[in-house]
Amino acid sequence: MAGDSILIGNSAGELKIYDYKSExxxxxxCEKGWEFSEKGISVICVHPLKINFVIVGYVSxxxxxVDTNEPEKSxxxxxxxxxxxxxxAVAFCELDTKTVQEEEPEEANPxxxxxxxxxxxx
Numbered sequence: 001m002a003g004d005s006i007l008i009g010n011s012a013g014e015l016k017i018y019d020y021k022s023e024x025x026x027x028x029x030c031e032k033g034w035e036f037s038e039k040g041i042s043v044i045c046v047h048p049l050k051i052n053f054v055i056v057g058y059v060s061x062x063x064x065x066v067d068t069n070e071p072e073k074s075x076x077x078x079x080x081x082x083x084x085x086x087x088x089a090v091a092f093c094e095l096d097t098k099t100v101q102e103e104e105p106e107e108a109n110p111x112x113x114x115x116x117x118x119x120x121x122x
Contacts, residue, residue: 009041
């Protein structure tokens, strides 16, 4: 998929890819399986750098990763992540594991008062 495409998800669960200049249908993705049958697409998110990768969220709660260069099959299906609730928003994000580190627990201050503990001096 080039950056000159329009993606449309419909109530039949089809992701249609159109060329925005010619308005011609250039590809279509429709996940197979009973859990996707007639389940509408509620949200679409295009990867900001790899624009051929798209997350598709369904009204029944499934989430699917699609490569629009090969729309005949899905890359990844997540069936039970959000099952039973319409997916309202999805996003691609990159987790930088260098910045996410477990912090050492701080030494407890023996003079600090915890308002949720009973006062031993009362």
